Amino acid sequence: MPSNRTLLIAGNWKMNNDVAEAAKLADELAEALSEVPAGVEVLVCPPTIDLTTVHQRMSAAAVALGAQNVYWEPKGAYTGESSCAMLKSAGCTYCIIGHSERRDYFHETDEDENKKAAALIAAGIVPVFCCGEPEEVREAGTYVKHVTDQIRAGLAGLPIESADQIVIAYEPIWAIGTGKTATADDAQEVCGAIRETLADMFGAELAEGIRVLYGGSAKPGNIAELVAKPDVDGALVGGASLKAADFASMVVKAGE
Numbered sequence: 001m002p003s004n005r006t007l008l009i010a011g012n013w014k015m016n017n018d019v020a021e022a023a024k025l026a027d028e029l030a031e032a033l034s035e036v037p038a039g040v041e042v043l044v045c046p047p048t049i050d051l052t053t054v055h056q057r058m059s060a061a062a063v064a065l066g067a068q069n070v071y072w073e074p075k076g077a078y079t080g081e082s083s084c085a086m087l088k089s090a091g092c093t094y095c096i097i098g099h100s101e102r103r104d105y106f107h108e109t110d111e112d113e114n115k116k117a118a119a120l121i122a123a124g125i126v127p128v129f130c131c132g133e134p135e136e137v138r139e140a141g142t143y144v145k146h147v148t149d150q151i152r153a154g155l156a157g158l159p160i161e162s163a164d165q166i167v168i169a170y171e172p173i174w175a176i177g178t179g180k181t182a183t184a185d186d187a188q189e190v191c192g193a194i195r196e197t198l199a200d201m202f203g204a205e206l207a208e209g210i211r212v213l214y215g216g217s218a219k220p221g222n223i224a225e226l227v228a229k230p231d232v233d234g235a236l237v238g239g240a241s242l243k244a245a246d247f248a249s250m251v252v253k254a255g256e
Ligand code: PGA
Pocket: 012, 171, 175, 176, 177, 178, 179, 215, 216, 217, 218, 236, 237, 238, 239, 240
């Protein structure tokens, strides 16, 4: 992480915590994160049903709120979906899109992610655009191409004019929820290739400012070595974001 980029430690709660549980975790996080180190930004992304509660409980904390999904249409007959304006009204400034679980279980395509990203950017919400390869692609050795193809397709034609309009999260699927973390060198290799692709698409200056996170079994024990790499600007954290002490410890360690 070069000094001109603010690190981002983002918690992805996935489908965990009902409203009461979310309120409890939000209170614990607000207390544990009462002092966020300089140079680190913190984001929590609870389930949609918990957004308003978490926003209210954490209003005094220096923690940003994000959603885990969005639909690109502004309103209408799209049962079960939430629009950008709805997320904004609940306090969201970020939204995760393209997570491998959305791509795998809900059959979302690069084209879907592109529409979601465009709608979010137009609404002034920052997409946290996820990409990453499955184990067989890693083993075949074609993972850099797989990931950079996702970036090219997912971000094609987006009107990005400043680096803070988008965040990328590289999450190798074989490392998500498995305890199998990519090494810091593995993370750097792909995050560096992502930045080169961003430079090609949006210009070198813009790409230098865009945060590229690593995700996949990131935890207190490995966050420091991950963010020590030049192109790793923080983490998208699943399991370890569900315990206030672990998540807060990652924020502190990232800032050291
Ligand atoms: P994990 O999940 O930290 O539990 O591996 C990361 C993610 O899927 O965002």
